[in-house]
Amino acid sequence: MSSFICSVCDIYGKDQIFSTDYNHWTRRDVDELRKWAWAYKDATTLAERRQIFDTYGVRWSSFWLLEYWDPTRMLVIDAMHCILEGIVHYHCRHVLRLDSSAPKVSSDGLKVAFDWPWIPYSPEAAGPSSLLHEKHIAAVVKIQETLCISLSGKNSLSLEKMWTRLNNQSTKGPLDFVVRSLGLPGELVNIDQAITSLYIARAKAKSTRKDKAKDQLSFPHGQPATTKHHLIALLLNWRLQQPHSSEAYIIPTGTADTLAFIQKVIQEIIKPAHIPSVPKNFGEAKAGSIKANEWQWLSTLHLPVALVILWGDNDGIAPLADDSEAGYLLKALDHTMALFQATAIACRYVTTENRALAYRQYMKVWTRDLQTLFPHIRGSTPRPNIHAAAHIYDFLLLFGPVLSWWCFPFERLIGVLQKINTNDHTGGTSLPA
Structure with missing residues (x-):
């Protein structure tokens, strides 16, 4: 995207x-x-x-x-695809990693080394002298994302590759905006030796001068940052002062024992007859693609029961929410339950203004803590569903319960139409001669 x-x-x-x-x-x-x-x-x-x-x-x-x-x-946002097949699926499979094929994750392998409260581009933030053309605004985000990439570890970039990426991603304007948003000086002062050496090496590689003239190239210490490469030098100098790799704690949520216990709960739970079954081998490749209706019951019945027993019960009392493994799992449980409670409210047969507000509040808690508690999702493919889900609050107030405007009836109709035998004749069944 x-x-x-x-x-x-x-x-x-x-x-x-x-x-x-x-x-x-x-x-x-x-x-x-x-x-x-x-x-x-x-x-x-x-x-x-x-x-x-x-x-x-x-x-x-x-x-x-x-x-x-x-x-x-x-033009409403469909809750079935946005929440059930979108966010709930994403949270269980990619955030909690409740999937037998999910890769093991360590902080050494994280692409993003740290978070930063970046200032998004706006005319007000840029000021009259630094306004950007609309086609260049997207480069601001790319620069900010690149500066957070690890400088050491499995998915890291070398300083030279980071320089090359910044150079290829943007023109001078977006670089200047990021420099200003960070409050960096406009002069090339106190620049790290690694940056000055890289600057000179790149200048020599592009220079058409003779060898003796190349040897006289030097870093413009103390001069104003007026060129694109000056701005990159300022940004990389700032980057070297930030963490070079992630020291985040990866919560051990997607273990084989956790998945086995969830499967046991699914198999042994006693439920009313009107509640449909869900795959007993949940989390395995053999379970196939889980349908929206199955995600609804997994997130509002089976998974809450299993995870509360696993992560929220320590011999009859809740674990302490500290920095121990049990404490982090409790935080993961609270975060997960915020999403599941929002899902349950959205799927109610009746909605009220208070329920809509509660839905939005639970989604806010889930969204706010997502990257903090689960750093392995930083730098992954952005999920527009996360933002779209917040707008379901607006449509709950405008149109009432989502069951009156979600896509389940249309999906069922499509399923019926797909089962009609047409004998491979477009437009209907073949007629006898």
């Missing part, structure tokens, strides 16, 4: 997927969306259309012929 643009609010950029600052989200301007939707329709080349979509997140739809069409209020 090259960039992220929300269709409901003004959130822009992959770094904003984990934003829970709901009070500062503003709904997108419908007139602006309509303008670019028509521009998409009138575009004469595929490149123009791609540019419009990448910049504004809008494509043409016949709904725009309706004067009252407002996709920010009328």
